[in-house]
Amino acid sequence: DSGVTQTPKHLITATGQRVTLRCSPRSGDLSVYWYQQSLDQGLQFLIQYYNGEERAKGNILERFSAQQFPDLHSELNLSSLELGDSALYFCASSPQTSGGETQYFGPGTRLLVL
Amino acid sequence: GENVEQHPSTLSVQEGDSAVIKCTYSDSASNYFPWYKQELGKRPQLIIDIRSNVGEKKDQRIAVTLNKTAKHFSLHITETQPEDSAVYFCAASTGTGANNLFFGTGTRLTVIP
Numbered sequence: 001d002s003g004v005t006q007t008p009k010h011l012i013t014a015t016g017q018r019v020t021l022r023c024s025p026r027s028g029d030l031s032v033y034w035y036q037q038s039l040d041q042g043l044q045f046l047i048q049y050y051n052g053e054e055r056a057k058g059n060i061l062e063r064f065s066a067q068q069f070p071d072l073h074s075e076l077n078l079s080s081l082e083l084g085d086s087a088l089y090f091c092a093s094s095p096q097t098s099g100g101e102t103q104y105f106g107p108g109t110r111l112l113v114l
Numbered sequence: 115g116e117n118v119e120q121h122p123s124t125l126s127v128q129e130g131d132s133a134v135i136k137c138t139y140s141d142s143a144s145n146y147f148p149w150y151k152q153e154l155g156k157r158p159q160l161i162i163d164i165r166s167n168v169g170e171k172k173d174q175r176i177a178v179t180l181n182k183t184a185k186h187f188s189l190h191i192t193e194t195q196p197e198d199s200a201v202y203f204c205a206a207s208t209g210t211g212a213n214n215l216f217f218g219t220g221t222r223l224t225v226i227p
Contacts, residue, residue: 002157033214043158043203043217056214090157094213100146100165101213105157 003027004093004106012112018079021109025072025093031055032074033094033103034066038087049074050096081113116141118206120218127194128226135221137204138186144206147180147187148215152201161202162189194225 003026011019025032034046045058049068060066063081068074078085088110092103117140127133139147145166150158164171164178164187171178175194180187191198201222205215 002159031213035215042219043205043215045214045216048214058214096213098213100207102148102160102163103213103215105150105159107157110155 002104002106004091004104006089006091006106006109008109009107010110010112012114013081014114015081015083017081017113018077019081019111021076021078021089021091021111023074023076023091023093023106025074025091026104029093029095029104030072031094031096031101032068032072033092034060034074034076035090035092035105036087037090037108038084041087043090046076078111083113086111086113116144116206116208116216118204118216118218120204120221122221123219124222124224126224126226129194129196131194133189133191133194133198133223133225135189135202135204135223136186137188137206137218138184139206139216140185141206141208142182142185143208144185144216146207146213147178148205148207149176149178149189150203150205152203152220154201158203191223194223196225196227199223199225 005024030051046060048056094101148163152158177190204218
């Protein structure tokens, strides 16, 4: 157990819908990262938040957004869902945002868009 | 941005043999290189990492080597066991104010008993 929690574990929804994925980092970690894992794209970085502020952006679609709240949990919002958004979504956390920090991954949310 | 390539994509070894997975990266500013093991449907788990000021690091049967000049790093697993069967990902991070990881495409390792 990494100490990072994610809910829900599974989500099944329809195209065009909107969903929210939730992540709670390890106690004391200020950085939260979101990654998408799909069969054809591998593990891809989406976005990072550090202490409530957006820190880095990867290949995140405009239909996706995220935020980190004062209690440091983070939510990833996916809207206008498409079949291709079906994937495993992981969040990870680290203490700060300096280089070379170990990232601990949560168990993931499996999203299936029908 | 950073581009990490990983080879081979699949690897089968006999139990007790060694396994080697290789990765190359493109951004010379990258300074942190973790390796993750992922079992089917589970989260990636860190197994070993190396920073750019170190050339080699070992933890029991697992070792990682880094060649900064050539921009490549490798994972070595000795005395493989069936429980080593999983997908292994290498990653790189530049750490320039952000810490996001760029992952390789993964290697599916199968250890044959």
